[in-house]
Structure formats: C-alpha cells, structure tokens
Amino acid sequence: MPELPEVEVTRLGVVDHISGAKVQSVRLGKPLRWPLGCDPQQLAGQRVRGVTRRGKYLWFDLGEAGGLLLHLGMSGSLAFLSGDSVAGGAGIPAPGPHDHFDLVTSRGSLRLHDPRRFGAVVWGPSKEEGMPGRLLQSLGVEPLSEAFTADRLRQGLQGRKVSIKQALLAGDVVVGVGNIYASEALFRARVHPATAAHRVGPQRCERLVQHIRAVLAQAIEAGGSSLKDFRNAQGNQGHFQLMTAVYGREGQPCMTCQTPIKRVVQGQRATYFCPRCQR
DNA sequence: ATGGGTACCTGTCTGC
DNA sequence: TGCAGACAGGTACCCA
Numbered sequence: 001m002p003e004l005p006e007v008e009v010t011r012l013g014v015v016d017h018i019s020g021a022k023v024q025s026v027r028l029g030k031p032l033r034w035p036l037g038c039d040p041q042q043l044a045g046q047r048v049r050g051v052t053r054r055g056k057y058l059w060f061d062l063g064e065a066g067g068l069l070l071h072l073g074m075s076g077s078l079a080f081l082s083g084d085s086v087a088g089g090a091g092i093p094a095p096g097p098h099d100h101f102d103l104v105t106s107r108g109s110l111r112l113h114d115p116r117r118f119g120a121v122v123w124g125p126s127k128e129e130g131m132p133g134r135l136l137q138s139l140g141v142e143p144l145s146e147a148f149t150a151d152r153l154r155q156g157l158q159g160r161k162v163s164i165k166q167a168l169l170a171g172d173v174v175v176g177v178g179n180i181y182a183s184e185a186l187f188r189a190r191v192h193p194a195t196a197a198h199r200v201g202p203q204r205c206e207r208l209v210q211h212i213r214a215v216l217a218q219a220i221e222a223g224g225s226s227l228k229d230f231r232n233a234q235g236n237q238g239h240f241q242l243m244t245a246v247y248g249r250e251g252q253p254c255m256t257c258q259t260p261i262k263r264v265v266q267g268q269r270a271t272y273f274c275p276r277c278q279r
Numbered sequence: 280a281t282g283g284g285t286a287c288c289t290g291t292c293t294g295c
Numbered sequence: 296t297g298c299a300g301a302c303a304g305g306t307a308c309c310c311a
Contacts, residue, residue, distance in 0.1 A: 003304060033287070033307090058303075074305055075289080098289085116288050118305060135307090162282065171306075177305055267283080270302085285309080293301080 002072040004143065004176025004216055007056045009224035010078050013233025014049045014110060017080040018060070021105035022047050029100030030117060033073065036067075037131055038123040048105065055139050055175030057125045060103070066125040068103070069132035073118030080233050082108030140173040143212050148174060150205040151240045157205070160197035166267045167197035168212075177212060180247045181219070185212040187246045192278040193271045194264070246272040 003011070042065065049061040058078075060068040067279035072078070079207070081092045092109050095102060101112040101121050112119060124130035140156065141148045156173030157164070167173055168182045177185065186193050188211035191204050224232055245255055249264035254274040264271050 002282095006304080035307095071305080073288095074303070114288095115290065116303090116305095118287065160281080166282090169305090180304060267303095268285095281311105283309105283311085284298100287305105288306090291301105291303085293299105295296105295299090 002056060002076065004056060005176030005181075005219035006224045007058065007072060007176075008053055008220050009232050010072070010175050011051050011053050011058055014078055014080045017082070017107060017233075018103075018105065018110055019167075020047065021049050021107040023062070023103060023105050025104045027095065027102035027104060028195050029095060029098075032100055032112075032114065032117050033071070033120040034122050034131065036121060036123055038098070043068075043103075043123075045230045048103075054127070054136055055142070055171065057136065059132070062190065064231045066123060066130075067127060069120075069124060069127065070112070070121050071120045071128055071135075071136060072112075073114060073116060073120065075116040076112055076114035076119035078233050079111045101117055105130065140171055141175070143174050143176055143216055148209060148213070150202060150209050153209055154200070154202060154205045157197040157200055162197055163193060163266055164191060164195045164197045164208075165193035165271050166198050168208075169267070169269065171254075176216065179269050179271075180244065181212070181215050183247045184215050184244055187278060188215060189275060190278055193266065193273050246274060248272065 023043050023046045026043055028036065028040065043062065046062045046065040049063050052059045056071060058070045060070065062068065083091050095111065098115040099111055099113050100117065103110040112121065122131040124132035127133065127136060141152055153174065157167055160167050165182055165186060168177045169179065183193065185208060189204065189207035191208060193198065246261050249261045249272060251260050254261055254277060257274065257276050259274055259276040261272055262275050
C-alpha cells in the first residue's frame with residue numbers, strides 16, 4: 001500500500017500523540033514478516049522520544065531502550081487510539097483479526113493493522129545496529145533531501161542494465177518511490193520506463209529528480225493518497241485521492257496527447273506509460 | 280556486483 | 296451463485 005507519502009503522512013499523524021508517551025505493554029497478534037526481536041516486557045516503562053522516517057520505514061525512538069523499526073508492507077496502516085477517540089469515551093476498541101501489533105502507552109495505543117502481514121515491527125538497540133541496522137544500511141538517498149540531485153541519481157544509475165523503472169523501485173539509489181509514483185514520475189519526466197538505467201543521461205536525470213520530488217511532495221501535502229483503502233493515523237481516508245496520470249489507466253487516452261496508455265510488466269510489477277510522450 | 284525469480288499472506292475482482 | 300485464477304501499494308533472499 002504505502003509509498004513514501006503515505007508513510008510520511010502516517011508519521012505526521014502519530015508523532016505528536018506518541019512522543020513523550022510511556023510504554024505500558026506490547027500486544028502481538030499473528031506473526032509479521034520478522035519477529036519483534038526482543039522480550040516485549042523490556043519495553044514497558046520506556047518513553048517514546050520521537051518518530052522519524054527513513055524511506056518507507058518509521059523509527060520509534062525509545063532512548064536508552066533502543067527503538068522500534070516499523071514497515072507497513074503492502075497493506076499496513078497505523079492508528080493512534082486514545083480512550084476518548086471512541087464514541088462515548090468507551091476506551092480502546094478490541095483488536096480485530098488483522099490488528100497484529102499494539103504499543104500500549106499512557107496516552108493510548110499505537111495499532112498496526114496489516115491484513116497481508118508483509119509489514120514488520122522489529123526492535124534494535126539503535127537504528128544503526130541489529131536488525132534495524134541491517135534493513136536500513138543499503139538504502140538510497142532521501143528524495144526530498146538536498147542530497148537528491150541529478151548528479152547523485154546519475155551516479156547511482158551507472159552500470160545498471162535494468163530498466164529505469166526497476167532501478168527506481170529497487171530503493172538502493174533513491175528510497176520511497178514505489179510502484180505508483182515510479183510510473184507517475186516517469187510520465188511527468190517523459191522518460192520511457194524500459195530505458196536501461198545507465199542510459200538515462202544528465203537532462204533526463206534532472207527531470208526525474210524534479211518530478212520525483214514534485215509528485216511525492218504533492219502527495220504528502222494532499223494528506224496522502226490512496227487507490228484503495230489507505231487510512232491515515234486518525235482513521236480518515238486521505239481527503240485527496242491521487243489523480244494519477246497513467247497508473248491504472250490502461251487504454252485511457254493520455255492527458256497530454258490522447259494516445260492510449262499502455263500497461264507492461266517489469267520485474268513482475270505493472271508499469272503504465274504513454275508510448276508517445278515517454279521516449 | 281548484478282539481475283532474475285521466488286517467497287511471504289490475504290482480500291478483492293474478473294471471467295467462466 | 297460458485298469457484299478458480301489473476302492481481303494488489305514491498306522487499307529480503309537465493310541462485311546463476
């Protein structure tokens with residue numbers, strides 16, 4: 001489900017609620033992608049210091065007690081449930097069949113809902129060590145940071161024979177660009193998705209940087225987007241649905257030139273593009 | 280090092 | 296209506 005914008009919207013939705021809250025207990029549902037990696041008891045009594053994002057991961061800082069690295073996978077969403085967020089102040093609702101993790105705190109419960117269970121919550125002594133360290137170490141540059149430049153992108157694409165679409169998705173050059181925004185950014189930058197990554201030159205790198213930034217920032221500003229059922233941390237649907245130019249629009253006329261949008265499969269993932277605008 | 284394929288799991292939609 | 300099959304926003308890992 002979530003690409004960088006949805007993860008950032010999720011972070012923004014929970015950070016003020018959870019920061020400073022004291023952990024009371026941890027509830028685990030069905031197994032997620034990896035085990036928690038610590039005794040849940042050891043987290044009790046710790047205070048959440050803050051929540052930061054790296055790519056599509058969220059790091060919940062527990063100070064001396066390390067922290068929790070969370071990934072939403074394909075179908076995950078987070079909610080912060082306080083007693084009075086429920087009608088009548090009746091308390092926190094019982095977890096449903098797809099609620100697989102609760103961080104119960106003094107202020108309410110941080111709950112992960114994840115039907116497909118590709119998501120994960122893993123503990124580490126810091127985000128540089130243990131399992132979190134392993135997961136974060138090979139990530140590429142943050143697309144919304146100053147460090148994401150055309151030169152940097154070009155350098156990352158050097159020697160890569162895979163398609164530019166697959167290289168963007170791989171996450172070791174630039175993070176956070178998922179299947180939808182990859183198609184959208186390539187369309188906006190007028191780059192054909194099957195172009196070999198190493199053949200994308202300086203000008204197209206420049207346009208890609210600009211449009212990857214723009215499409216991600218726009219989606220965050222809009223409160224996240226979703227094609228299906230993305231919920232932010234308040235349980236609201238993103239008030240804005242991303243108006244995709246190409247994603248999911250096979251056969252529909254390109255908004256620029258009216259040519260029918262094509263769908264192809266690259267690395268087992270669907271890619272949508274305009275065969276005329278993107279070369 | 281790179282790249283291709285597989286695996287994880289469940290819900291929803293499509294076509295017969 | 297029922298059912299099989301395809302497909303879905305992600306990414307680690309195995310093997311060539």
